[in-house]
Amino acid sequence: MTRRLKEIIIKRIFFLFACVSILILGLIVTFLFREGIPIFRIVSVPDFLLGGEWYPTFDPPAFGIWPLIVGSFIVTFFSTLIAVPLGVLSAVYISEVAPRPLKEVLKPLIELLAGIPSVVLGFFGMVVLAPWLQDTFDLPTGLNIVNASLMLALMAIPTISSIAEDALYTVPREFKEASYALGATKSETILKVIIPSALSGISTAVILGMARAIGETMVVLMVAGGAAAIPESLFDSVRPMPASIAAEMGEAPFRSEHYHALFATGIVLFLLTLAFNLIADYVSHKFKEVGSGTL
Amino acid sequence: MEDNRVIKTKDVNFYYGKFRALTDISMDFEKNRVTALIGPSGCGKSTLLRLLNRMNDLIDGTRVEGEVLFEGKNIYDPEVDPVEIRRRIGMVFQKPNPFPKSIFSNITYGPRLAGLSDRVELEALAEQSLKQAVLWDEVKDILGQSAMMLSGGQQQRLCIARALAMKPDVLLMDEPTSALDPISTAKIEELIQDLKRQYTIIIVTHNMQQAARISDKTGFFYIGKLIEYSATEKIFTRPDVKQTEDYITGRFG
Numbered sequence: 001m002t003r004r005l006k007e008i009i010i011k012r013i014f015f016l017f018a019c020v021s022i023l024i025l026g027l028i029v030t031f032l033f034r035e036g037i038p039i040f041r042i043v044s045v046p047d048f049l050l051g052g053e054w055y056p057t058f059d060p061p062a063f064g065i066w067p068l069i070v071g072s073f074i075v076t077f078f079s080t081l082i083a084v085p086l087g088v089l090s091a092v093y094i095s096e097v098a099p100r101p102l103k104e105v106l107k108p109l110i111e112l113l114a115g116i117p118s119v120v121l122g123f124f125g126m127v128v129l130a131p132w133l134q135d136t137f138d139l140p141t142g143l144n145i146v147n148a149s150l151m152l153a154l155m156a157i158p159t160i161s162s163i164a165e166d167a168l169y170t171v172p173r174e175f176k177e178a179s180y181a182l183g184a185t186k187s188e189t190i191l192k193v194i195i196p197s198a199l200s201g202i203s204t205a206v207i208l209g210m211a212r213a214i215g216e217t218m219v220v221l222m223v224a225g226g227a228a229a230i231p232e233s234l235f236d237s238v239r240p241m242p243a244s245i246a247a248e249m250g251e252a253p254f255r256s257e258h259y260h261a262l263f264a265t266g267i268v269l270f271l272l273t274l275a276f277n278l279i280a281d282y283v284s285h286k287f288k289e290v291g292s293g294t295l
Numbered sequence: 296m297e298d299n300r301v302i303k304t305k306d307v308n309f310y311y312g313k314f315r316a317l318t319d320i321s322m323d324f325e326k327n328r329v330t331a332l333i334g335p336s337g338c339g340k341s342t343l344l345r346l347l348n349r350m351n352d353l354i355d356g357t358r359v360e361g362e363v364l365f366e367g368k369n370i371y372d373p374e375v376d377p378v379e380i381r382r383r384i385g386m387v388f389q390k391p392n393p394f395p396k397s398i399f400s401n402i403t404y405g406p407r408l409a410g411l412s413d414r415v416e417l418e419a420l421a422e423q424s425l426k427q428a429v430l431w432d433e434v435k436d437i438l439g440q441s442a443m444m445l446s447g448g449q450q451q452r453l454c455i456a457r458a459l460a461m462k463p464d465v466l467l468m469d470e471p472t473s474a475l476d477p478i479s480t481a482k483i484e485e486l487i488q489d490l491k492r493q494y495t496i497i498i499v500t501h502n503m504q505q506a507a508r509i510s511d512k513t514g515f516f517y518i519g520k521l522i523e524y525s526a527t528e529k530i531f532t533r534p535d536v537k538q539t540e541d542y543i544t545g546r547f548g
Contacts, residue, residue, distance in 0.1 A: 174392035182405035182461060183382035197395055
């Protein structure tokens with residue numbers, strides 16, 4: 001066999017493998033849309049998205065996923081509120097402040113947090129946090145927004161922290177030296193040079209952390225409480241979209257309206273995470289040309 | 296003539312971990328003079344330069360022995376704040392390293408941290424520093440734009456202007472032209488000649504012609520030791536030590 005032919009064959013094989021994953025993704029998306037779209041023959045898109053009532057098994061059924069969307073956004077928002085400061089600050093500490101021995105312990109520990117199965121976190125939220133919340137604040141249930149947000153934050157922290165740390169790590173040493181040489185202290189250098197230079201990477205970290213939280217299923221299924229209603233307080237239960245899909249899919253008859261409605265919810269969720277990823281990609285590219293002094 | 300010697304090092308030894316990078320360096324640096332440090336790579340000249348404003352503090356596992364006196368005071372005294380030292384002893388690096396901020400923000404970064412906040416004063420200072428660094432005419436209309444847009448030579452002059460904006464007493468330059476083209480290099484050399492009227496300049500260079508052109512005194516380093524230190528003219532015409540002569544004539548290094 002000639003060398004040229006070998007090259008061509010190898011190229012083709014790699015191309016084939018690359019195609020497989022794209023093909024599978026394409027098939028999943030096609031399937032998702034094929035199974036979800038029929039619901040729009042029964043309810044209009046605005047009614048589906050903005051309808052306030054989700055009673056898929058009533059007669060007549062109501063397919064409004066607004067409470068589910070609100071539930072998803074609200075737990076994502078509050079978990080982000082908790083996870084961003086913790087994730088970013090721990091990244092700053094690990095990459096810029098911690099002495100090396102401590103750094104070598106902390107970094108794998110935070111990454112280990114990412115390895116905890118979400119069902120374990122959910123379990124912890126159910127049997128430890130929920131009773132505590134219930135007793136402390138005298139609530140009807142401890143399975144609520146606060147609980148879900150805290151557990152989701154625990155899941156998002158390692159994502160945010162490790163991506164933000166990578167971003168901080170790539171800030172050129174020259175910037176730091178320039179800052180110190182101008183009489184800046186360590187904290188001034190971190191706040192005015194290092195963090196601003198890593199901002200696009202840190203934003204990417206935050207958005208991917210949010211995407212992680214909005215798509216997470218098991219935790220919200222276990223600890224969000226499952227009430228498909230617009231919450232009125234932080235201690236109310238909610239039913240985020242993934243939880244709704246996971247809980248109901250087993251009971252929905254094949255190709256029934258309910259089944260199609262759940263797939264349509266899946267489409268919404270898919271588009272949302274896609275949007276998060278596109279934003280993260282955009283943000284990380286936008287400031288990419290701002291590197292060290294080019295010659 | 297005590298006043299004339301701004302910086303003095305006394306028996307300075309410097310270690311990276313166990314490796315001894317500098318051995319018994321005793322050297323005086325005179326005011327309003329350009330002092331060049333030359334020698335082959337790894338001879339310790341940059342290490343010495345970075346010792347003079349405590350930039351080596353930033354590297355883990357380093358240790359200094361001996362004294363570095365700045366205006367008669369040991370800058371390695373535990374009571375001395377390195378931040379204070381770096382405000383008075385500025386530094387320009389080998390690779391132009393402007394911040395990814397506007398030209399104006401680059402210049403005013405240091406003064407702002409030092410507490411200057413009046414906009415008019417900052418603008419005046421920016422103009423003055425950029426004029427000193429002979430960059431003003433090229434950038435006066437684009438002060439708000441990113442410093443990253445400038446050419447390498449302009450960036451390096453910006454870095455010099457940025458260091459000058461702190462109104463330092465001493466300016467340390469670590470191979471400031473090694474990453475630049477000949478025209479930018481000529482501009483910066485010219486600038487150094489102007490600046491020495493107001494500042495004490497210590498420059499590390501790989502380029503011996505450069506040392507000969509711009510410096511008043513030259514120190515030759517080899518494997519962590521100061522081999523010879525005297526007037527530039529003498530070093531380049533009739534050095535006392537054979538090693539210096541060999542290096543200068545290009546027999547090694």
